[in-house]
Amino acid sequence: MATPVRSNSRLSLAMERTDQWIFSQDIPTDVVVVVCEARFSLHVFMLVAKSNYFRKLILESKEPVLTKIDLSGIPGGPQIFEKAAKFCYGVNFEITVHNVAALRCAADLSGAIVVLKSCEDLLPLAEDVKIVQRCVDVISLKACNEANFPSRTPPNWWTEELSILDIEFFGIILSRMKKRGSNALTLASALITYTERNLRDLVRDHSGKCTKSSDSDDPGLYARERELLQSIVSHLPSEKAAFPINFLCCLLRTAIFVRASNSCKNELEKRISVMLEHVTVDDLLVMSFTYDGERLFDLDSVSKIISGFVEKEKSMGVFGGGDFKESHPVAMHKVAKTVDSYLGEIATYPELTISKFNGIAILVPKGARKFDDDLYRAIDIFLKAHPNLDEIEREKVCSVMDPLKLTYEARLHASQNKRLPVQIVLHALYYDQLKLRSGADDQPAAAAATRSQLQSDVSLVRENEALRSELMKMKLYVSDMQKNQGSSTKGASTTSGSRKHSFFSSMSKNIREIESFQAWV
Numbered sequence: 001m002a003t004p005v006r007s008n009s010r011l012s013l014a015m016e017r018t019d020q021w022i023f024s025q026d027i028p029t030d031v032v033v034v035v036c037e038a039r040f041s042l043h044v045f046m047l048v049a050k051s052n053y054f055r056k057l058i059l060e061s062k063e064p065v066l067t068k069i070d071l072s073g074i075p076g077g078p079q080i081f082e083k084a085a086k087f088c089y090g091v092n093f094e095i096t097v098h099n100v101a102a103l104r105c106a107a108d109l110s111g112a113i114v115v116l117k118s119c120e121d122l123l124p125l126a127e128d129v130k131i132v133q134r135c136v137d138v139i140s141l142k143a144c145n146e147a148n149f150p151s152r153t154p155p156n157w158w159t160e161e162l163s164i165l166d167i168e169f170f171g172i173i174l175s176r177m178k179k180r181g182s183n184a185l186t187l188a189s190a191l192i193t194y195t196e197r198n199l200r201d202l203v204r205d206h207s208g209k210c211t212k213s214s215d216s217d218d219p220g221l222y223a224r225e226r227e228l229l230q231s232i233v234s235h236l237p238s239e240k241a242a243f244p245i246n247f248l249c250c251l252l253r254t255a256i257f258v259r260a261s262n263s264c265k266n267e268l269e270k271r272i273s274v275m276l277e278h279v280t281v282d283d284l285l286v287m288s289f290t291y292d293g294e295r296l297f298d299l300d301s302v303s304k305i306i307s308g309f310v311e312k313e314k315s316m317g318v319f320g321g322g323d324f325k326e327s328h329p330v331a332m333h334k335v336a337k338t339v340d341s342y343l344g345e346i347a348t349y350p351e352l353t354i355s356k357f358n359g360i361a362i363l364v365p366k367g368a369r370k371f372d373d374d375l376y377r378a379i380d381i382f383l384k385a386h387p388n389l390d391e392i393e394r395e396k397v398c399s400v401m402d403p404l405k406l407t408y409e410a411r412l413h414a415s416q417n418k419r420l421p422v423q424i425v426l427h428a429l430y431y432d433q434l435k436l437r438s439g440a441d442d443q444p445a446a447a448a449a450t451r452s453q454l455q456s457d458v459s460l461v462r463e464n465e466a467l468r469s470e471l472m473k474m475k476l477y478v479s480d481m482q483k484n485q486g487s488s489t490k491g492a493s494t495t496s497g498s499r500k501h502s503f504f505s506s507m508s509k510n511i512r513e514i515e516s517f518q519a520w521v
Contacts, residue, residue, distance in 0.1 A: 030043060030067065031067055032067065033069045034068065034070045035072060036078060040078075042085060046089050056160065112138045113139055113161050116132065117166075119131055136172055136173055137176070143173065143182075144177055147189075156189055156193065158190075159189055159190045163193055167231045170190075171231065174190065177190075184238075184242035188237060194232070195251070199254060202254045225258050226260050229254055229264065233255070233264045233268060240275065241275060249283040249284075249287055252268040255268060257297075269304050273304075273306070273309045276306065276309040277331035277334045277335055279335075285346075287301055296351050310332075310363060310365065313331070335364065336368040336369045339364050340378055343382075348382075349385075354396055357378075357397065361375060375400065375401050380419060383419040391421055394419070395424075398420065398421060403427035415428045
């Protein structure tokens with residue numbers, strides 16, 4: 001079954017003996033395992049039945065049929081691999097003081113993890129006899145070595161092996177790895193794999209998709225997942241930037257969904273707020289919607305994250321001599337744009353109230369927005385999705401925007417936008433007039449005078465609207481009276497008819513005069 005190598009009698013002897021314990025010569029072998037100069041012809045199904053390593057290796061192979069495996073780096077060489085293969089085939093062999101160390105090394109990380117996993121049902125006896133401690137020592141050492149000097153592909157294969165453990169044992173190993181010098185990125189890699197494997201129904205994968213789950217008011221429905229998530233968050237390395245931002249957003253979304261403790265959610269919110277300039281609109285949407293994406297679920301966490309970022313920027317004291325109101329860094333401008341785009345995405349949902357919309361918009365300092373075009377777009381989408389708002393409500397929505405900070409294109413759109421309140425439209429129109437008069441945008445006296453005139457004109461326009469409404473009622477009244485007069489002229493006196501005609505002529509003249517005045521205004 002194995003190919004002999006003449007230059008090495010020990011290899012030849014090991015491979016010759018392989019023929020003696022292969023369980024059947026009638027079933028052809030389908031995989032060749034290469035160990036240094038030796039080649040062992042074996043059966044895939046026997047290897048995968050007893051070895052997690054072979055099972056994972058074959059399942060993750062990109063080749064349709066894996067026919068060759070190179071294990072030249074296995075400790076102990078061909079002689080020890082022979083005994084490992086015998087174990088897979090169920091063949092008894094003697095373990096002595098001479099080969100136990102080599103066999104243990106051959107079992108490597110995976111074997112120690114399986115032993116530790118079996119100790120979960122043997123506590124506290126397994127701890128009393130030091131089996132847990134010894135397994136943890138071996139696993140943490142091997143994991144650190146694999147993280148620094150990978151012996152297999154993919155390089156992070158060991159994180160998958162660790163993910164079968166209970167969270168308590170997993171946390172102990174992480175702590176021991178940290179003491180051995182593992183950096184935050186290594187520990188984060190293990191935690192990400194562990195979370196995605198053990199909370200896969202709640203945490204989306206890297207494609208951005210997640211399993212749909214129905215919402216429920218039963219606090220005990222996700223009790224196991226809640227406890228597990230809180231334990232995972234408690235083991236996060238202190239380095240805030242160790243994790244991808246989208247992973248943290250998914251964790252927070254899960255924490256909201258399973259009703260995790262406030263301390264758990266607060267920790268995740270703080271970590272996200274530190275890196276908010278790297279958050280995308282999609283990341284914020286993940287935390288805001290139900291898993292099916294049908295309705296808004298939570299906006300409080302988003303608000304806390306934005307507030308935390310703004311407070312952090314204020315405390316840094318590096319804004320143009322420390323004046324936060326006048327100068328804002330690039331990060332703040334990026335966050336402002338992201339927040340405005342986020343508002344535009346959620347503006348169409350009916351459960352988004354004016355107070356919630358404005359509450360998020362005002363969290364970003366006004367000076368952080370060079371232009372308010374993105375905010376104007378969000379406001380316009382909100383007004384279009386909520387057509388039943390009255391004038392006062394529409395003014396309240398628009399109050400978070402400065403019409404004088406719109407670009408020319410946005411002002412042109414606003415001046416013709418019938419959804420906007422009159423005051424905002426006039427603001428857009430008066431900006432251009434101010435620019436033509438002063439020749440610049442920074443004329444305080446001219447701006448103050450124009451704003452004062454604008455307020456007067458807004459009042460005049462509102463009075464004009466009220467007058468137009470009364471005029472329409474008057475027209476309807478006169479029209480009805482004329483119809484009634486026409487039907488009752490038969491039999492009426494000439495004097496009475498002349499008086500009525502004179503009254504309607506005078507009324508029509510007054511209406512025309514009012515309409516002329518309105519047109520002039």
